[in-house]
Amino acid sequence: MTSHSLFEYVDRDTLLEPGWEKNATYLWGTPIRPLGELGTIDYVLQAQDNLQDMRMRARGVFIQTATICVVGYVFLRNCIISVQITRRRPYVLSHWCCVVQAASGIGYTICAILLIVPGGLSCRQALWYACTTISLSSLCVSVTLLQRAYLAHGRSRRLLVLGISFILPQPIAAYIMWTSPISMAPSIGCILLYPYYFPWVKFALDAPINILLSVAFIMVVHKQYQRFGSAAWAQLVRNGTQTMCAIVLANFICMFSVAFEVFGLFSEMFLAFDWIIASTLLVRYCDSRKALSTESTFLSNSRKTGKISLLITETDLEHAHTSAAMTLKRYHGGRYTIIQE
Numbered sequence: 352m353t354s355h356s357l358f359e360y361v362d363r364d365t366l367l368e369p370g371w372e373k374n375a376t377y378l379w380g381t382p383i384r385p386l387g388e389l390g391t392i393d394y395v396l397q398a399q400d401n402l403q404d405m406r407m408r409a410r411g412v413f414i415q416t417a418t419i420c421v422v423g424y425v426f427l428r429n430c431i432i433s434v435q436i437t438r439r440r441p442y443v444l445s446h447w448c449c450v451v452q453a454a455s456g457i458g459y460t461i462c463a464i465l466l467i468v469p470g471g472l473s474c475r476q477a478l479w480y481a482c483t484t485i486s487l488s489s490l491c492v493s494v495t496l497l498q499r500a501y502l503a504h505g506r507s508r509r510l511l512v513l514g515i516s517f518i519l520p521q522p523i524a525a526y527i528m529w530t531s532p533i534s535m536a537p538s539i540g541c542i543l544l545y546p547y548y549f550p551w552v553k554f555a556l557d558a559p560i561n562i563l564l565s566v567a568f569i570m571v572v573h574k575q576y577q578r579f580g581s582a583a584w585a586q587l588v589r590n591g592t593q594t595m596c597a598i599v600l601a602n603f604i605c606m607f608s609v610a611f612e613v614f615g616l617f618s619e620m621f622l623a624f625d626w627i628i629a630s631t632l633l634v635r636y637c638d639s640r641k642a643l644s645t646e647s648t649f650l651s652n653s654r655k656t657g658k659i660s661l662l663i664t665e666t667d668l669e670h671a672h673t674s675a676a677m678t679l680k681r682y683h684g685g686r687y688t689i690i691q692e
Contacts, residue, residue: 363544363616366536380530387475387533391416391467394474394535404537412540416467418620423460425627429453429634436637444498445637448491452630455484459623466541474541475533481623482528482543486521488626489557492598492633493518496564503571510567517560524553539616550610557602565595594636601628 367384375382386394391412398405430453437446462480465471497514504510531545569592605625612618 384532384534386535388473407537411538415540419463422623426453426456429630432634445495448495449634449637452488452491455487459484478533478543482525486525489521492629493560500564500567503568521556550606554606561599594632598632
């Protein structure tokens with residue numbers, strides 16, 4: 352087998368022998384390659400008669416494993432924060448989405464580590480788990496954005512139906528990955544030989560729903576900011592816009608890198624990078640410790656100016672639109688009057 356450097360462009364089709372599917376074993380309709388059934392140690396030892404090839408394989412496995420460890424650290428951090436958020440507000444759906452997304456990332460890291468353990472998982476088993484959880488991550492992001500937009504629009508059924516219709520096709524990405532051949536390559540180790548169109552399909556499935564729901568949410572928040580002029584609403588506009596734009600931009604950059612093999616076969620790792628970026632941004636967005644509270648500032652201003660004071664947090668957005676609308680406080684001669692909008 353020809354050895355390639357880590358960041359050298361390699362046509363994935365050259366890693367597959369012509370007509371290999373004819374003699375392949377099929378599992379659930381998916382052709383299985385013998386190299387995909389190996390663990391990384393077995394794969395490295397296969398080249399023990401060729402020292403140069405063995406070094407290349409060992410280096411590729413080491414780089415992939417080191418990258419996975421960094422990814423695992425980020426997921427562990429996100430999971431700890433997500434659990435803390437969820438314990439404070441256990442009935443908020445978006446918080447559970449953060450937990451599921453981060454926890455599945457930890458599972459992905461464990462599978463990758465078991466790949467290098469003697470008698471552990473095979474390359475195919477590890478990547479099939481990764482394929483499932485990558486799609487699960489996209490679903491968590493979309494569900495979180497849909498919940499935010501749905502509540503911001505006063506539980507709009509039209510928006511809910513439209514959002515669900517965009518979310519339903521997302522498992523197609525998992526299906527494409529599951530049916531793609533899995534093998535080993537000297538410069539990177541375990542690799543998914545997905546079709547050339549896959550990155551664009553995944554971007555086409557993720558981007559529209561993210562953009563639609565982000566715009567729907569930000570429009571309402573911006574309208575509230577124009578109406579009340581509160582620093583809390585202004586901060587929601589800023590945080591919401593930055594987070595949603597970052598998710599969409601990161602998704603595009605990562606899928607672009609995967610599609611054009613910017614870093615050779617290593618570009619496949621951008622699927623994991625897109626995952627951890629989305630997880631980190633989602634946790635940051637839902638973190639109630641960064642919730643916006645301007646009560647003390649605006650109450651003190653109310654006493655002097657009689658202006659309306661507004662108290663709202665990111666995690667309390669659902670209450671702002673599902674109870675008796677917004678609760679506002681106005682200072683009247685030494686006492687506050689509760690106003691239901």
